[in-house]
Amino acid sequence: MDTHPEAPLQPNAVPAPSSGSAADGVNPADAHLGTRRRTESVASLVLLTATLMAALPALGILGLLIIRGAPALSFEFLFTMPLQGMTAGGILPAIVGTLWLVGVSLLFAVPVGVLAGVYLSEYAGESRLSRIVDLAIVNLAGVPSIVHALFGLGAFVLFFRFGTSILAGGLTLGVMTLPVIITSTKAALQSVPQSFRLASWNLGITRWQTIRHVVLPNALPGILTGIILQVSRAAGETAPVLFTGAAFYLPVLPDSVFSQSMALSMHVFALVTQVPGLPDSMKYGTALVLVGTVVLFNSFAIALRFYLRRHRKW
Amino acid sequence: MNAPSPAPVVSAETLSLWYGSFRALNGVSFDVTHGEIVSLIGPSGCGKSTLIRCMNRMNDAPTNRIEGKLHVSGYDVQAKGTDVLALRRDVGMVFQRPNPLPLSIRENVLFGVRLHAKHLSKAESEALLQESLEDVGLWDQVKDRLERDAETLSLEARQKLCIARLLPLKPRVLLMDEPCSALDPDGIGAVEELMDRLRGRYTQIIVTHNMQQARRVSDRCMFMLMGELVEMSPTASLFTTPRDERTARYIEGRYG
Numbered sequence: 001m002d003t004h005p006e007a008p009l010q011p012n013a014v015p016a017p018s019s020g021s022a023a024d025g026v027n028p029a030d031a032h033l034g035t036r037r038r039t040e041s042v043a044s045l046v047l048l049t050a051t052l053m054a055a056l057p058a059l060g061i062l063g064l065l066i067i068r069g070a071p072a073l074s075f076e077f078l079f080t081m082p083l084q085g086m087t088a089g090g091i092l093p094a095i096v097g098t099l100w101l102v103g104v105s106l107l108f109a110v111p112v113g114v115l116a117g118v119y120l121s122e123y124a125g126e127s128r129l130s131r132i133v134d135l136a137i138v139n140l141a142g143v144p145s146i147v148h149a150l151f152g153l154g155a156f157v158l159f160f161r162f163g164t165s166i167l168a169g170g171l172t173l174g175v176m177t178l179p180v181i182i183t184s185t186k187a188a189l190q191s192v193p194q195s196f197r198l199a200s201w202n203l204g205i206t207r208w209q210t211i212r213h214v215v216l217p218n219a220l221p222g223i224l225t226g227i228i229l230q231v232s233r234a235a236g237e238t239a240p241v242l243f244t245g246a247a248f249y250l251p252v253l254p255d256s257v258f259s260q261s262m263a264l265s266m267h268v269f270a271l272v273t274q275v276p277g278l279p280d281s282m283k284y285g286t287a288l289v290l291v292g293t294v295v296l297f298n299s300f301a302i303a304l305r306f307y308l309r310r311h312r313k314w
Numbered sequence: 315m316n317a318p319s320p321a322p323v324v325s326a327e328t329l330s331l332w333y334g335s336f337r338a339l340n341g342v343s344f345d346v347t348h349g350e351i352v353s354l355i356g357p358s359g360c361g362k363s364t365l366i367r368c369m370n371r372m373n374d375a376p377t378n379r380i381e382g383k384l385h386v387s388g389y390d391v392q393a394k395g396t397d398v399l400a401l402r403r404d405v406g407m408v409f410q411r412p413n414p415l416p417l418s419i420r421e422n423v424l425f426g427v428r429l430h431a432k433h434l435s436k437a438e439s440e441a442l443l444q445e446s447l448e449d450v451g452l453w454d455q456v457k458d459r460l461e462r463d464a465e466t467l468s469l470e471a472r473q474k475l476c477i478a479r480l481l482p483l484k485p486r487v488l489l490m491d492e493p494c495s496a497l498d499p500d501g502i503g504a505v506e507e508l509m510d511r512l513r514g515r516y517t518q519i520i521v522t523h524n525m526q527q528a529r530r531v532s533d534r535c536m537f538m539l540m541g542e543l544v545e546m547s548p549t550a551s552l553f554t555t556p557r558d559e560r561t562a563r564y565i566e567g568r569y570g
């Protein structure tokens with residue numbers, strides 16, 4: 001068995017594809033066959049149930065949103081300003097605001113996160129520093145979003161004097177999504193076989209060129225997956241924008257990153273809790289648009305990933 | 315002995331290497347003349363891979379310590395100022411498992427040279443492509459499907475491709491670490507034929523566990539044991555009249 005000791009870095013452990021389940025190993029004791037068959041069917045039933053339990057709430061939420069929210073959807077709802085203290089009109093500023101916020105968060109978190117992931121995977125090695133950074137990142141990923149919100153308020157709104165603005169809100173979302181982008185980038189890079197790097201280094205190609213031309217293109221689908229999930233999170237979280245960027249009711253479109261704006265997540269919260277006597281369809285409709293926006297982002301990224309898989313070069 | 319011989323392309327002088335506190339090479343000295351095929355045999359763990367990895371600085375982990383002198387293709391390999399990238403262009407390596415990049419056949423062959431020579435004309439690169447694939451005996455087989463993924467090739471063809479992609483860089487030394495051990499007998503034969511074809515133009519240092527192979531392809535043979543170079547002799551004499559007792563025991567199969 002060749003363990004590629006040639007590798008100056010640790011070779012990546014690629015899990016060997018297991019052929020079939022553990023239960024179908026060759027067992028000479030045929031007496032146990034019946035027992036093993038029963039175990040097998042119980043196991044598959046349990047697994048199926050778990051899968052359904054995972055899928056049902058997701059489908060339920062989507063179904064409920066569509067049934068209750070779809071009637072509210074119209075061209076007007078999507079593309080006009082809210083009227084009469086949000087009780088009528090559309091949700092355009094909330095949609096636009098969410099796009100701005102997510103855009104700013106991505107502009108910050110993607111370059112920083114991906115570069116940090118590259119550093120940790122390709123340069124840092126197994127040093128103590130990299131282990132400390134790893135630990136910090138994992139813990140950061142577990143910090144509740146309301147804490148990020150307070151950090152954003154203190155850092156971006158007050159200290160850097162960005163005020164309550166798209167910039168402050170977007171950066172707060174960016175900081176929130178950063179740890180996961182770093183970790184998933186690092187994981188995607190480490191799943192690129194070490195033999196590709198060795199092949200390139202042995203041709204006298206620099207570390208950076210190897211990363212740029214070999215490692216990154218092959219890790220890109222995985223990196224994108226991590227980013228996609230974080231886009232959804234950034235679009236959906238309410239707390240981080242609550243006191244950093246999002247306005248409660250502001251029926252104008254933002255004109256720069258220093259404007260305040262509405263946001264979809266915040267708008268759902270406001271409609272549900274703050275506006276008595278509102279038709280349910282408006283609340284569900286807004287939530288449906290939020291989910292739709294996220295799905296849109298995701299499908300774009302999935303399409304991109306598919307394209308890159310096919311063409312593999314960039 | 316006293317005939318004027320050309321400067322050796324590889325020359326090691328009491329070369330030792332430690333992985334942490336473990337001494338994997340122990341005062342190894344030898345010379346290799348340009349164009350020779352040298353095989354490197356010895357039991358598992360004796361330091362064969364370690365030795366050839368030194369030759370193009372693929373053993374640069376900070377916990378490794380190297381002593382002694384090593385000159386390869388005119389470079390003082392261990393010297394501080396040595397241009398490692400230039401050294402590696404001159405001294406390419408082939409691995410046990412063929413490791414083509416996940417690119418087309420064409421792009422695999424031209425990968426290195428494209429990154430080194432930014433302005434390569436279409437005609438130049440096509441010439442290099444054909445020449446390199448012809449040298450490894452792959453051209454006729456793949457000339458109509460150069461755009462196909464390298465992974466679609468057979469194991470044997472992939473290994474030849476891995477040799478071919480070194481050639482556009484005009485290397486002087488080819489290091490091969492058990493290049494045939496993943497191949498079937500036909501593949502082994504084909505790769506040995508290719509080594510023979512490259513004899514004289516490139517210096518080839520071939521690590522192998524297959525003593526028949528060492529006998530078939532190499533001009534001289536090195537036998538290593540526990541980090542030491544026990545014997546380096548013309549292949550025929552090493553296998554028929556070994557100078558060292560330990561070599562004799564090894565080729566009789568007593569170390570397994």
Ligand SMILES: Nc1ncnc2c1ncn2[C@@H]1O[C@H](COP(=O)(O)OP(=O)(O)OP(=O)(O)O)[C@@H](O)[C@H]1O
Nearest residue numbers: 005333336338356357358359360361362363364365
């Ligand atoms: N990166 C490393 N760190 C520590 N020890 C190592 C490292 N690489 C190799 N070794 C050890 O050094 C010794 C020589 O290893 P090397 O890979 O050079 O042997 P080899 O002769 O190529 O063996 P094989 O025939 O199995 O490939 C072995 O004992 C091995 O365990």
Ligand SMILES: [Mg+2]
Nearest residue numbers: 362363364491
């Ligand atoms: Mg080895």
